[in-house]
Amino acid sequence: MYKYASPKNFYALAGRLIPWLGTITLLLFVFGLYLGLYVAPPDYQQGDSYRIMFIHVPAAWMSMFIYVMMAGAGLVGLVWNIKLADMLATASAPIGASLTLMALVTGSLWGKPTWGTYWVWDARLTSELLLFFLYMGFMALQAAIDDPRRSARAGAVLALVGVVDIPIIHFSVVWWNTLHQPASIGSLGRIVSPTIYPSMLHPLLIMSIAFFVFYFTVVLIRMRGEILARERHTGWVTQIVRSGMETQGKFP
């Protein structure tokens, strides 16, 4: 286990995992979209427009999950000084930001036909927008500090402060009157009996797993990039770069 905590071994392990995870992601996306766009019936009220849910809901879930991963990795990096944890946090931020933006945009496109408006300043939408700004702030802060250790620490503190927003997003539809409807699944009472018909629920769950595996695939790819960048002065990275250039014929 500890063997893989060293960047060099992790680099190799991630390299072996990525093709498998990528294949699983692709298969899950194809299967989930097939079920969601062809097999699932139209909704009794919304017709076909509800199908954007199969992108919107997993993207929104992942936007929160990735933030928690980022804050958790930040905490581990702060306390135990583990470089890989810092890299995980740094590598997660752009993925989380993209999925938050995706949740906001798809939600907006869904809002127009169902609610009658693209955007309202209700508690759910506003707190999710705040999450997007937190991601952007994290990335801007890290980019502004050159020293990797100080950059990681500053980012971790920001991520940990911002983690307060996660329960607010989740419970916003419970605590306050919002235009956004309450959760169909995921809240405690609804795990047993979700208010989504099974043939609509299954594609949603498969798409959620697809987004989940997608995140791990991309985060591993990004972490490998981070490792190469941070360890670029070490012997093993020089060797990789050299052999890579040899295969491309650029390095005689």
Place this chain on the structure above:
Amino acid sequence: MKARHKKLFLIIGGVAVLTVASLLILNAFRNNLVFYFTPTQILAGKAPIHSVFRVGGLVEKGSIKKSGGGLTVDFVVTDLHKAIRVHYHGILPDLFRAGQGVVCQGRLNARGQFIADQVLAKHDAKYMPPEVAQELKDHGGSTTQVDPAPQSYRP
């Protein structure tokens, strides 16, 4: 206690204090964070009735009256306890129908009628195929309300 553990507890404690503080602040602003008021709250004087605000509830069945080529509509918004008459001129969202949750923005006039300048539909967290909804209807079940027998409706 090792310095490392001290650091860990400090951070966790800090985040916990921050969470509690923000939740207390949000709780204090509770009335300003709600997106709409229910008819019961409005009639109890809890809404800022002298400025623009929003009322939310169900469109009462059989209360929709359209005039002026269908663009002017009068209906009643209810939370199953109290109700408020709403007057609106404009385009309604597709989901607007009797029994559906709506949120209307506007102000109350002197006669207690709500003059809306925006009507938004609110959908519940239910998704099902049309056939299933029809079947539920045929067997006396309701599709438009969140609970089978709601005490009061919070759309």
